[in-house]
Amino acid sequence: MNRLVKKIAMALVLVALSSSAWATTTVLTVNGMVCAFCAQGIEKRLSKLPATKAVFVDLKKKIVAVEAKDGQILDKAKLQAEVKDAGYDVVKIEDTPRSLAEIKGQP
Amino acid sequence: MKKILCNLLLNALVWLSPLAFAGPMGFKESYMSMGDFSTNWREGFVNYAFTSKDAIGSEAVYMRSDDKSLTRKAVGLTYTRLAKRWNMPEAQANIWLLGGVSALKGNDFQGTRTLFNPGIQLDYETTRSYLAATVRPYRAKGINHDYASVRAGFSFYEVSYDQVQPWFILEARRMRGLSEKTEVTPMLRVIHNRYFIEAGVSTDKQARLNFMYIF
Numbered sequence: 001m002n003r004l005v006k007k008i009a010m011a012l013v014l015v016a017l018s019s020s021a022w023a024t025t026t027v028l029t030v031n032g033m034v035c036a037f038c039a040q041g042i043e044k045r046l047s048k049l050p051a052t053k054a055v056f057v058d059l060k061k062k063i064v065a066v067e068a069k070d071g072q073i074l075d076k077a078k079l080q081a082e083v084k085d086a087g088y089d090v091v092k093i094e095d096t097p098r099s100l101a102e103i104k105g106q107p
Numbered sequence: 108m109k110k111i112l113c114n115l116l117l118n119a120l121v122w123l124s125p126l127a128f129a130g131p132m133g134f135k136e137s138y139m140s141m142g143d144f145s146t147n148w149r150e151g152f153v154n155y156a157f158t159s160k161d162a163i164g165s166e167a168v169y170m171r172s173d174d175k176s177l178t179r180k181a182v183g184l185t186y187t188r189l190a191k192r193w194n195m196p197e198a199q200a201n202i203w204l205l206g207g208v209s210a211l212k213g214n215d216f217q218g219t220r221t222l223f224n225p226g227i228q229l230d231y232e233t234t235r236s237y238l239a240a241t242v243r244p245y246r247a248k249g250i251n252h253d254y255a256s257v258r259a260g261f262s263f264y265e266v267s268y269d270q271v272q273p274w275f276i277l278e279a280r281r282m283r284g285l286s287e288k289t290e291v292t293p294m295l296r297v298i299h300n301r302y303f304i305e306a307g308v309s310t311d312k313q314a315r316l317n318f319m320y321i322f
Contacts, residue, residue: 032194034234036268036300040321041134043268043300057268057300059234062196085135085159089194 025067025100026074029092030083033062041086049078054100067100131203131228132162132187133321139164140322145292145315147171148282152185160189166207170245170252172285179252181222181245183209203228211247220247226254235262237274256280260296272298276305 033039039057042064046055051072056065064083068074080090096103133139133156140153147170154164163186170179186206193200205226210219226243237260245252260276274296281289292315294307305317 030194031196032192032199034197034199034232035298036266036270036272037298037303037319037321038199039268040300041137044137045134059268060265087134087159087189087192087194091196 024074025065025096025098025103026076026079027094027096027103028064028066028079028083028090030062030064031089031091033057033059033064033088035059038087042083042088045082045086046079049074049082051075056100056104065100065103131205132156132189135159137321139319141317141319143315143317145309146313147173147285154185154187162187166209168209168245170282170285173288177285178214179211179250180213181209181211181224183207183222183224198231198233200231201229203230205243211250213250216249220250222247222250234265237261237276251284253283254280268300270299274298276307278307 030042033042036057036059039059043055043057046052046064046066049066051068051074053067053069055067057063058065066074066079076093080093083090131139131141132154135156135158138153138155139162141151143150149169150166152164152166154162156162163184166181166183166185168179168181170181171177184207188204188206189201190204191202205224205228207222207224207226209222209224211222212219222245224243224245226241228239228241230237230239232238237258239256239258241254241256243254245254256278257280258276258278260274262272262274264272266272276294276296278292278294279289280292288311290309290311290313292307292309292313294305294315294317296303296305301320303319305315307315309315
């Protein structure tokens with residue numbers, strides 16, 4: 001019985017870990033992003049990528065956060081290329097386990 | 108009949124061309140429409156960015172002299188090139204090269220003349236300040252309507268990406284052969300991530316409306 005409980009607990013932990021990995025968000029720090037009207041190209045281009053679930057642009061922090069769809073992986077090179085095609089330069093790119101909602105809510 | 112159709116087309120493009128205004132092109136694979144409307148100068152244009160630095164499009168311009176004795180209508184093709192962009196952490200600066208060739212009609216000559224309007228625009232912008240200078244010669248045989256403008260402005264406060272941001276913009280511009288005065292126009296600019304609108308009244312009490320939309 002004890003062994004069964006341990007197995008169930010282990011399975012739950014694995015499921016939790018894997019769904020957290022699916023909810024990966026990539027955060028790009030972007031130079032030149034000074035105007036919402038001009039930066040709309042970033043949002044539009046990144047939103048069209050098949051692995052993108054949602055995009056958040058923060059003009060004050062100069063970041064763009066892209067959340068991947070469940071079970072999908074964002075291609076960092078592609079993200080950088082799309083931002084470049086929108087007319088801006090990516091100076092830093094990193095993955096975070098935080099959701100887009102958590103990033104939005106961060107002061 | 109052909110002449111009537113041409114005139115109808117010219118007028119339609121001048122008055123009904125897709126409206127909007129701003130940086131002279133959008134992002135790669137986007138369409139941008141722009142409009143600049145006042146009593147003596149009405150301009151509309153739409154272009155398509157086929158690379159992140161190049162756009163082609165069409166424009167229609169109506170010009171009238173201060174004394175209302177001269178009028179011009181031009182419809183033609185444009186090419187816009189982002190020659191250089193500096194993306195900085197807190198600012199962006201650009202050099203734009205503009206090219207245009209149009210069919211020009213006027214009330215003081217017969218037929219159509221070919222109008223060339225190359226140009227250059229320099230701008231610098233932060234989230235709170237804006238500076239721009241544009242020089243655009245409008246030349247045809249026997250005609251010189253060179254255009255120059257400078258703009259400076261500031262935003263009242265910073266906003267997040269999806270909020271509306273109001274700006275104060277002051278523009279001074281001259282149009283050779285149409286006006287001997289420098290037209291000065293204070294304007295309220297409103298920017299959202301979907302649209303860009305400017306409205307004001309010049310020191311000569313002429314209303315002005317600019318707008319721009321990317322789709």
